[in-house]
Amino acid sequence: MKKIAIAVSWIVILGSIFAFLFFYFSPYRIAVYSGEGSMYPTIKIGDLIVLKTVNPKTTAEFKEGMIVAFDDNDYEQRVIHRVIFIGETEIITKGDFNQYQDSSMPVSQIKEVYFFKIPTSAICFEGVFPIVFILTKQINNLPLGFYVVAVLLFGLVLANNFKPRGK
Numbered sequence: 224m225k226k227i228a229i230a231v232s233w234i235v236i237l238g239s240i241f242a243f244l245f246f247y248f249s250p251y252r253i254a255v256y257s258g259e260g261s262m263y264p265t266i267k268i269g270d271l272i273v274l275k276t277v278n279p280k281t282t283a284e285f286k287e288g289m290i291v292a293f294d295d296n297d298y299e300q301r302v303i304h305r306v307i308f309i310g311e312t313e314i315i316t317k318g319d320f321n322q323y324q325d326s327s328m329p330v331s332q333i334k335e336v337y338f339f340k341i342p343t344s345a346i347c348f349e350g351v352f353p354i355v356f357i358l359t360k361q362i363n364n365l366p367l368g369f370y371v372v373a374v375l376l377f378g379l380v381l382a383n384n385f386k387p388r389g390k
Contacts, residue, residue, distance in 0.1 A: 255272075261318025270342055289306045308327075313327040314330055314333065
């Protein structure tokens with residue numbers, strides 16, 4: 224049992240180091256979706272999402288149906304919505320759950336493209352993220368180090384639970 228706990232701890236630690244190096248040196252970023260549910264059911268509040276940083280020059284880099292992240296000046300935050308129209312120089316987006324589309328925007332306003340998600344239900348320590356989300360409400364701005372520390376702490380707790388009692 225002790226060997227299993229040690230092996231699991233090493234896997235968690237090495238996995239954390241790999242994840243840190245991958246996200247630190249790549250154009251990808253991991254975030255927790257903390258929007259107002261505008262992308263439901265595609266992305267639910269609390270889902271881990273991976274976004275790829277982009278620096279678009281033309282609308283040819285996008286396709287209708289893509290999910291993009293852009294800075295919204297009205298709300299002073301990054302918004303994640305689906306592309307529904309591509310013009311010569313502008314793009315129109317809309318949240319899947321929203322009734323109305325967004326105003327058109329220049330492609331330069333788009334900062335990231337949605338890559339994939341890890342549903343909240345697939346996270347092994349699911350109960351941690353809603354608590355942190357409620358406390359911060361800005362969890363998507365937390366650095367990757369937060370996630371590494373969370374995974375390491377989870378590994379330590381897991382290893383501690385497998386320690387033999389007594390002796």
